[in-house]
Amino acid sequence: MLREMGIELFWPTAPVRDAALVAEPARLAPERTPELAPEPATVAVPAPVRPHAPEPAAAPQRPAPAVAEAPLRQRMPGVAGMEWEALAEAVAGCRACRLCEGRTNTVFGVGDLHADWMVIGEAPGENEDLQGEPFVGQAGKLLDNMLAALGIRRGQGVYIANVLKCRPPGNRNPLPEEIAQCEPFLRRQVELVRPKIILAVGRFAVQTLLQTTEPIGKLRGRVHRYNGVPLVVTYHPAYLLRNLPDKAKAWADLCLAQQVMREGA
Template sequence: MARKTTSADRWSALLKTLELDPLWTPRPGGVLDQSESIQAAQPLQATPIGEPGAPMAASMDVADAASKPDTPNRAELIARMDWATLEATVAQCVACPLWETRTQTVFGVGDRQAAWMFVGEAPGAEEDKRGEPFVGRAGKLLDAMLAAMGLHRGENVFISNVLKSRPPNNRDPLGPEVQQCEPYLKRQIALIQPKVIVALGRFAVQSLLHAHTPLSELRGRPHAYEGIPLIVTYHPAYLLRSPLEKRKTLEDLRLAQRVMAQFRDAAE
């Protein structure tokens, strides 16, 4: 009989994927043990995010209007959309100049009733080609990170990006681009109502927390997005370029698991 895969097995596999010493142990104050509790300013509450109004029925007229930058009350229209209208709006969006250079939009993928939501920054070349987030080298690393947490793409996990269109040459997102795409991400979160959000990278953190504090100063403790616990960590693409930061990401993922456990305890 095959031995059941344990949490220790999954973390050992991730250590190998990240090319870290399998005997590595976290620095004091980093990864939380099973016996430790999360030290936060306020206890995390098991209160889901509220939707701004009843979902608007699918409408191509509404999708067409909300896909344009100069539509009055555009953010309010998006904030009431159902999934079908939201996806149609993103697919034809011309709210910023990125529509001129993209191959297709990258809406997001996964379980639309997921407890976990992972938010990246912007699609890359492979994502732009396939229409799915995190499918290149960074995507393989993210999948390994999910597996170490006992998670799998599409199963109780939704993956999205701040930007739904690829910036040319994979440059950093620009402020106006983030502002135009932000209502889409906000509506995705409101529809999913995840229990924990993991923000991957600087632009995801800045968009969700509206903070310009360096990511290194924000990680290591839980934050909140409209009542939802939010964990800050590095983007997988950054980890590929900066392997010395991989240990810190392990600490962040373990923290995310402890936050999820505390949330579930509070909900019982």
């Protein structure tokens, strides 16, 4: 089917040398949604009882959370007003959640700071964590080929970023609190780039940006909006490496995004 549509000419898939890059990551599995581990139960310890004068039991105490519950904007004031240099420094030094403990590099974003296109994925993987750049490896090469089919080159006319700036351990699914901590950084990046179109790739990126639990299959073919910018959803390149027939659907998504961008919707 791809040969008939000529898509294989646009998106050649290079031989995969690293099986770990081709294997569909757990974070892309459409049938699985992340669940938070239940909070440990606490047991109330009664106060000592004096003869003939019993005292009421002490109120149970909640264990202190590992991360402060205050919103990011309270702990890091001014994110909404930061320019590029300050924003990059804030991301590099961020310790708002426990992802900072295992990262090699933060993955801020890369590309044209005033691009018409913005591509947003979910989170860094192993290669991204090592290199500090989003979408590298085999999935990154496929994304570059997808953009090249539209006449776009990485670094020229497109800015690429992720919802999360640090790699989740073992490429697991992002947790809601991790997404909440990083979202102000991404929102500010969108405000600074001011793209004409956002291409959201992968289930978690799509569901995070649109605040929905609907699968990609039900969200494709429509124009959505994030922070006032038109947004089109499509499959993650890593998913397409394992599901080649869906390249045809992804090509249709790219054509829709290009049409929206040109019309200035």
